[in-house]
Amino acid sequence: MNKLEIKNLTKSYGRKNANNDINVTFENGVYGLLGPNGAGKTTLMKQITALIQPSKGEIIYNGENINDLDEKYRSVIGYLPQEFGVYKSFSAKKFLQYIAALKGLDKKQATKKIDELLNLVGLYEVRNKAVGKFSGGMKRRVGIAQALLNDPKILVLDEPTAGLDPQERARFRNLISQISKDKIIILSTHIISDIESIAKETIMIKNGSILMKGAHRDILLGMEGKVYSIKTSNEDEVWEIQNNYKVVNIQRGVNDVELRIISDKMPPYEQAQGVQPKFEDVYMFYFDLENTREV
Numbered sequence: 697m698n699k700l701e702i703k704n705l706t707k708s709y710g711r712k713n714a715n716n717d718i719n720v721t722f723e724n725g726v727y728g729l730l731g732p733n734g735a736g737k738t739t740l741m742k743q744i745t746a747l748i749q750p751s752k753g754e755i756i757y758n759g760e761n762i763n764d765l766d767e768k769y770r771s772v773i774g775y776l777p778q779e780f781g782v783y784k785s786f787s788a789k790k791f792l793q794y795i796a797a798l799k800g801l802d803k804k805q806a807t808k809k810i811d812e813l814l815n816l817v818g819l820y821e822v823r824n825k826a827v828g829k830f831s832g833g834m835k836r837r838v839g840i841a842q843a844l845l846n847d848p849k850i851l852v853l854d855e856p857t858a859g860l861d862p863q864e865r866a867r868f869r870n871l872i873s874q875i876s877k878d879k880i881i882i883l884s885t886h887i888i889s890d891i892e893s894i895a896k897e898t899i900m901i902k903n904g905s906i907l908m909k910g911a912h913r914d915i916l917l918g919m920e921g922k923v924y925s926i927k928t929s930n931e932d933e934v935w936e937i938q939n940n941y942k943v944v945n946i947q948r949g950v951n952d953v954e955l956r957i958i959s960d961k962m963p964p965y966e967q968a969q970g971v972q973p974k975f976e977d978v979y980m981f982y983f984d985l986e987n988t989r990e991v
């Protein structure tokens with residue numbers, strides 16, 4: 697069994713709640729934690745990794761409170777923090793040996809595991825090169841490898857794709873899918889495409905609370921009838937639509953402009969037609985347009 701239950705979790709800093717009455721259950725598979733900056737993703741991840749104590753509520757792992765499990769619980773956690781620092785002069789292999797020692801792993805077992813992980817993250821060939829010379833994507837892969845050293849049952853990755861180019865992001869998604877069979881993987885991001893194809897469930901957080909959670913199919917079903925496309929060659933209309941609707945996307949063609957909008961009812965334009973919702977529309981509906989696109 698591998699089940700993590702978050703019950704009524706709240707973290708207060710003075711009068712501010714960094715998160716507020718969070719309830720969610722995780723089982724094996726990938727979960728995406730989606731929300732804008734300051735939504736409360738890191739706070740939730742630090743509570744899950746037992747780095748900070750909740751002000752209220754509890755976390756139950758396989759039926760037991762994680763505070764009672766203490767070290768036993770920490771030994772099943774793998775964590776890649778948002779600000780992941782590496783010793784630049786260390787080689788990838790030496791860095792992993794160092795972290796393995798900090799985690800108290802047996803040296804012989806660690807040596808075998810490190811080779812295995814270097815292969816898994818595609819860094820075996822460059823294992824003796826200084827990490828300082830690695831690209832952002834390669835450093836993140838070292839970060840994932842260190843989080844996997846203790847064969848965690850719960851892997852928590854805080855914005856693991858920040859700063860990665862699209863190719864590195866795709867590689868990262870493949871890696872996560874590959875290792876997700878026997879683990880709970882919780883991955884935070886504000887970039888939809890990171891989780892669209894790999895997360896079995898997405899949890900959308902805003903202002904410390906869960907706005908919506910569920911499988912993508914179900915979340916998308918909830919958006920049916922709310923997404924429209926309008927084609928027009930009239931610039932005044934483009935202006936009017938932008939002022940009156942949540943516009944997800946604008947595509948300028950040679951002779952006309954196509955706007956993708958969110959609306960509760962059919963917009964009163966001749967060329968308006970309902971379209972299949974995409975995850976980008978969901979984000980737009982629940983949050984704002986900022987931060988939705990890959991950069």
Ligand SMILES: Nc1ncnc2c1ncn2[C@@H]1O[C@H](COP(=O)(O)OP(=O)(O)OP(=O)(O)O)[C@@H](O)[C@H]1O
Nearest residue numbers: 709712713714731732733734735736737738739740
């Ligand atoms: N130690 C702290 N003291 C006071 N306020 C805090 C503390 N940690 C977090 N907060 C506040 O709690 C809220 C949630 O922060 P959190 O870092 O969890 O958000 P986030 O979704 O991870 O954002 P980001 O993507 O920017 O990291 C923010 O308003 C933040 O300012």
